[in-house]
Amino acid sequence: MRRLAILVALLLLAAPALAVDPSEILKDPGLEARARTIGRELRCVVCQNQSIDDSSAEVARDMRRAVRERLVAGDSDAQVFDFMVARYGDYVLLKPPFKLGTLLLWLGAPLVLLVAGAAILLRALRRRALAPVPPLSEEERERLKTLLGR
């Protein structure tokens, strides 16, 4: 029993799981809901691809606390994000900002769709505009009759 307790206490590696602690939850459900939404969009900087809500790392806990403190202090969502970006850079945002460096990221796929779609449509329309099939000549009609065995 004691051995188990010690072993468990020796735990250093965090298992991925929702890491928000009951003690962190804000009293105001509206603010807490905002904190959770924001938390889902902030990256845990010491983890592989986890949001701060999902990580039980120390730094994630600090960031969650900071988010809630700023919300209680009256910051808007955008201000909370700016707070984090000022300290950790764009890297901390799980939704990349829309700026010059990320234009290709945001617009790349829709652009491909538009360009490809336009190209296909143009080809289809151009093909329709091609000369319509000319009617058969008399000789060709005779050949057709023989081929069809009539």
Added chain:
Amino acid sequence: MIPELGHFALVLALVVALLQGTLPLVGAQRGDRRLMAFGDVAALTQALLVASAFAALTQAFVTSDFSVANVVANSHSAKPLLYKISGVWGNHEGSMLLWALILALFGAAVALFGANLPESLRARVIAVQALIGVGFLAFLLLTSNPFERLAPAPPDGNGLNPLLQDPGLAFHPPLLYLGYVGFSVTYAFAIAALLEGRVDPAWARWVRPWALAAWCFLTLGIALGSWWAYYILGWGGFWFWDPVENASLMPWLAGTALLHSAIVVEKRDSLKSWTVLLAILAFSLSLLGTFLVRSGVLTSVHAFAQDPARGLYILGFLLAVTGGGLALYAWRAPSLAPGGLFQPISREGALILNNLLLCTLAATVLLGTLYPLFLDLLTGNKVSVGPPFFNATFVPLCAPLFAALCVGPYLGWKRAELGPALRQLRLAFAVSVIAAIVAGVAIDSRSTLAAIAFGFGVWLIVGSLAEFAGRIRLGRGPVGDSLRRLRGLPRATIGMTVSHAALGVVVLGAVATAAWHLEAMQTLKPGEAMRIGAYEATLSGVENVQGPNYLAERATLVVTRDGQPFTVLHPERRLFTVQRRQIAETAIQTNLLRDLYATLGEGDRAAGWVVRLYLNPLAPWIWLGAALCALGGFISLSDRRLRVGAPTRKRTLQAAE
């Protein structure tokens, strides 16, 4: 002794693969029947050899032979047998061997079941398959030898990552690899067709069963991975847009496009270059996934140990396979004879739209996954691309896809009218809108997007079923008439309806779980209770339990519903003694309409334990739907037309040309 035999078998397999990859190609070029037939024999031999090597490695794991380095690194004598076996592929070297095995088995399958293929095509397909095998076998033997010995042998091993000691995850890699490698066969078909300079309906008919099989397995593999993540990661999420998840989604999207595009080639001899490109891309994206996971260019919770040297090799291999394929494509595809003409509004047009949207979805995932790498290299700026990005870009693109999905089957080939098709779907549309409104109003008025998405799910189901009902004239004549039509329907049509409707089931499950789940979290001391929805859970106690290779804290949660006893849940926190890793085991009670989900957090007797409860509506539908989707694919696969009476190329007409 046995590991050495396994090693030797691999070397022999490489030699056979080299021969198999060259001689049949020469034979097909020259019309030499003996050389072409050699391909069949070689394919079977190679499969046998690689299977022996795999058996040797499995034996080493099962008997806990700690003189083999791979076993030491990934196994432990106290591990249960199932995980000793799944540990064979739970590491880099072993999983590469599994790749090579499935590659060889598929090659043998082409040799055994490809009797209806013309000799030269079959020879080329088997040869290309072998060349891919050469790459993997060489990689194994040169950089990732699973049979390396350790002297002196340590007394015990390091154990398997506890996250992998799970039945779901034991089967996830084999299923996934069956999908990835299945697409190697369609790739081989594409290369063979480009080499021959001919893509025609016969080719499309031959390719289809392989594409279907690969697609079905990949669907199951991805679904299993998602389900595993759901029940092991402890908070009800099932898709995280992690790079490695994305790496499996991209070939799936390309494979789906391939399946549908091949239909157009088969029925109308059109969209050839696009179909061939998709066949090359599907496998290339599989290889890209392998590269991303094992090279270390991206961080991911899934990634194997990073090794840039390995990464360079795999990159080279990727370049050879994909680059070679695309170069051949650039050279030969422009001269493929164009096929039947059609109007924009037609089944062909709908399938082009389908292709376009699926490819754009794949491009979105690719861009999102690789962008941080590119931006970092070019500018040094670091950005993260996470779930919020994909939710904003991927999900909206699904809307036109889903909308068109139900309309497409109503459109005829070559030329069709939208009006009658839409008229037939009026009821489905109405039902979907009502469902969306009900969902929005009755369940959660805050999220209109979720309600709309829910409507799309209903649309997919009702629209597909409506089309099916129309086909068998259900309700428009005597029931016997409908039953007769049902019996006469080709299995491929039934499969299509099942898969399309199943997609709707998945959408409903995903939307409901993601948008409308309930969550409750509290610190409980023994005897205290908490509520979620209509349920009340009392923590009656937490005891310490000894497992085969772990120690666990096991909680007993007595759940009542409206005062009546309902169930008892036992969430655990397991500490694996060898690796000193802790994993939470969730406890899930499901009635197939919703999951009641409990996890145990940290705590002790004095302060109490953190208990988290979730009610996930329709969560089981995500994986039931995915399984149903794959089932539809298997139903299509069993269509007689794919096996019997497969077309031979019409020789008489060719002679006349």
Added chain:
Amino acid sequence: MNGRRLLFLLPLLTLALMAGFFAWSLMAGRDPSAIGSALVGKPAPKLELPALREGDKPLGDALLRSGQPTIVNFFASWCTPCLAEHPLFMRLKERDGATVIGVAWKNKPEEARAWLARLGDPYRFAGADLQGRAGLDWGLSGVPETYLVDGSGIVRHHFRGPITEKDVTATILPFLKGGLGGGLGGGKP
């Protein structure tokens, strides 16, 4: 016809572009988990902390704008790599006369003091950041991390992880001599 050929070449060209990036990444030894620092080139965040050592004045921002280049080192007694870089800081203080400000991050003050007493104290000023709030302000993801702040309070360089001999000779000493201007706007990941 040529335009059409180009279209068919497009997939191959895209592959070449992607592969080029992959090869670059692999050969440059890029570490995908390295994230640099958002603070380099910007004014240093505030550093108002209670003093670590008894009798000292609390830390204040004025320390960072004194006209002299300063080194800010976040450490903890429970952190093993901090042990590895400690001798380098001692040498910086004794041989080079560097002004090093130490911040004990998430460290009980008495344990941090005991650690310094045992190993030697390279810090001219030292603060205690038990809660980790200063760490958050400085974009810390763990310890040790070190920042080079010039005389006017602009962060010039950032080291994540323990500093090495090479860091001292290549970056820190030139910085102390006033060498690091706006040109060196990077950070060791």
